[in-house]
Amino acid sequence: MTFERTFSGNIKEGKKERSDKRKAEEYAKAQKWAEEERAKIMRGPKF
Numbered sequence: 001m002t003f004e005r006t007f008s009g010n011i012k013e014g015k016k017e018r019s020d021k022r023k024a025e026e027y028a029k030a031q032k033w034a035e036e037e038r039a040k041i042m043r044g045p046k047f
Contacts, residue, residue, distance in 0.1 A: 009018070
């Protein structure tokens, strides 16, 4: 059994660069989520 997978990246980009890029994307996603949650709280009913 063999598998084929196409490479979708820059061959000159190293592991550190890929992991840094992934961490930056995860951080941006977390920031966006936090902003949305903060907005929900601010729009919510006040006691």
